[in-house]
Amino acid sequence: LKPHRLHLPPTAMAPMKRPAAAAAGGREKAAKSAKNLELEALRDAVLEESEAFPPVVRSMLAGALETSLFVLKDERHKSQEEIVGMVGEVIASLRDDRQKAKDAIAARLASSDAERATRKARGDSTRAACGERVAAATAAKGALAEASRGVGAAKAALADAKAEQRSGDEGLVAAAAKKQQLEELLAGDYAALKRGEAANAVKSAKAVIKVGQAFDVEGALLESAEVALTKAPGERGTFDGAVLEQFEGEVASRVAALTAELAVGEPGREERAAKVSSAEQEMAAAGAKLLECKTALDEAQAAVESAEAEREAAEKAESDLAPELQAMEGELDAASASLEHAENTLTMFTRLRDRTTADEAAPEAPAAEAPATVNDDADVEPTAAEAEADMV
Numbered sequence: 035l036k037p038h039r040l041h042l043p044p045t046a047m048a049p050m051k052r053p054a055a056a057a058a059g060g061r062e063k064a065a066k067s068a069k070n071l072e073l074e075a076l077r078d079a080v081l082e083e084s085e086a087f088p089p090v091v092r093s094m095l096a097g098a099l100e101t102s103l104f105v106l107k108d109e110r111h112k113s114q115e116e117i118v119g120m121v122g123e124v125i126a127s128l129r130d131d132r133q134k135a136k137d138a139i140a141a142r143l144a145s146s147d148a149e150r151a152t153r154k155a156r157g158d159s160t161r162a163a164c165g166e167r168v169a170a171a172t173a174a175k176g177a178l179a180e181a182s183r184g185v186g187a188a189k190a191a192l193a194d195a196k197a198e199q200r201s202g203d204e205g206l207v208a209a210a211a212k213k214q215q216l217e218e219l220l221a222g223d224y225a226a227l228k229r230g231e232a233a234n235a236v237k238s239a240k241a242v243i244k245v246g247q248a249f250d251v252e253g254a255l256l257e258s259a260e261v262a263l264t265k266a267p268g269e270r271g272t273f274d275g276a277v278l279e280q281f282e283g284e285v286a287s288r289v290a291a292l293t294a295e296l297a298v299g300e301p302g303r304e305e306r307a308a309k310v311s312s313a314e315q316e317m318a319a320a321g322a323k324l325l326e327c328k329t330a331l332d333e334a335q336a337a338v339e340s341a342e343a344e345r346e347a348a349e350k351a352e353s354d355l356a357p358e359l360q361a362m363e364g365e366l367d368a369a370s371a372s373l374e375h376a377e378n379t380l381t382m383f384t385r386l387r388d389r390t391t392a393d394e395a396a397p398e399a400p401a402a403e404a405p406a407t408v409n410d411d412a413d414v415e416p417t418a419a420e421a422e423a424d425m426v
Contacts, residue, residue: 072382073100079125079379086127095121103383108390118387125383129376136369143362150355157352160345167341171334178327181320188320192313199306206299212249213292216285219245224285227263228278239263251284 080096083089095117102110102117110118223238232238239260246256259281262274270278 069104072386073104075379076103076121076125076383076386079128079376080121082128084124084127084131087124091120092124095124103386106389106391106394107387108392122383122387125376125380129373129380132369132373132376136366136373139362139366139369143359143366146355146359146362153348153352153355157345157348160341160348164338164341164345167334167337171331171338174327174331174334178324178331181324181327185317185320185324188313188317192310192317195306195310195313199310202299202306203303206296206303209292209295209299213289213296215245216249216289216292220282220285224263224282228267230267235264246281246284249285249288251281255280255284 076099077096080092080099082092084092098117099121102114103121105114219242223232223241226232227235227238227242242263243256243260246259247253255277258273258277262270262277265274
């Protein structure tokens with residue numbers, strides 16, 4: 035007889051369960067996957083650049099991880115234990131390096147308050163200095179304007195003093211010129227004629243008479259004097275002598291009058307001269323002050339430019355601090371994450387390093403198995419025993 039399918043009624047069918055081997059296989063597959071992830075993480079950690087271990091050593095250790103660290107502790111050879119110890123040193127060194135990096139960034143951030151205060155103080159100082167220099171430049175501009183007005187006033191005062199001097203001295207100047215003319219007449223042409231030494235007696239006599247007319251000497255006296263002066267000294271009579279004596283007296287009286295006029299006007303002339311001199315000194319002082327103020331203003335404006343440059347630099351340093359701190363905070367977050375990863379790797383290493391056969395043999399919590407459901411109308415393949423019973 036050939037075996038055939040057995041169709042059982044619904045009430046005779048028993049529920050079927052999935053075999054436990056499938057669940058065990060799943061656990062083995064998951065364990066293998068976890069092992070591969072751990073192995074990859076540890077290799078990455080060991081191979082990471084480190085000043086304490088040369089690349090060839092780190093490469094050797096990474097290649098030996100699976101045959102050393104992943105062997106249970108109580109099954110390792112002494113050589114494997116040595117390799118595990120070196121791997122631990124590498125991973126601990128990596129963790130320490132990342133801790134130092136994080137601490138350095140944290141220290142920089144911790145000092146940021148002092149840096150912020152320093153930059154703010156610098157900004158406040160440069161702003162105050164800039165304000166002071168702007169005020170000084172403004173004052174220098176005012177001083178220059180005042181000095182310019184002072185020059186104008188001094189110039190006007192000097193012009194007034196000179197005008198007063200010209201007006202006041204005009205009569206004295208004229209008197210002095212007249213006196214000089216009379217004195218030169220007596221000492222010059224008149225003296226030469228009187229001594230009979232004139233080169234051209236007629237011409238010299240006319241010159242003398244002309245001056246006499248200018249000084250309002252009586253005309254009859256001048257006519258007689260002209261006749262007497264053209265004669266040789268030996269030809270002059272008593273009348274001629276009297277005429278010349280009277281002429282000399284007229285001239286002398288006018289010289290005396292002019293001398294008296296000059297004497298009376300001398301104090302006023304000196305006063306006006308002193309006033310002009312004082313005005314000239316004030317003008318010179320005002321000019322020097324104006325030049326000094328121009329120099330001071332140039333220096334003040336240069337100081338303002340320098341102060342503004344310092345203020346701008348200080349304010350830029352202040353404004354740059356916020357993004358610098360933000361960047362450092364980002365660096366700290368990254369360093370913290372990197373340190374956490376290194377600590378997790380070290381924890382993983384420690385667990386694998388200390389794992390023993392007893393740890394592996396510890397029972398695991400059984401996984402709940404869901405019953406398999408079978409369709410009432412489905413064909414069920416009979417077992418060998420069922421087929422044999424059916425054949426009897």
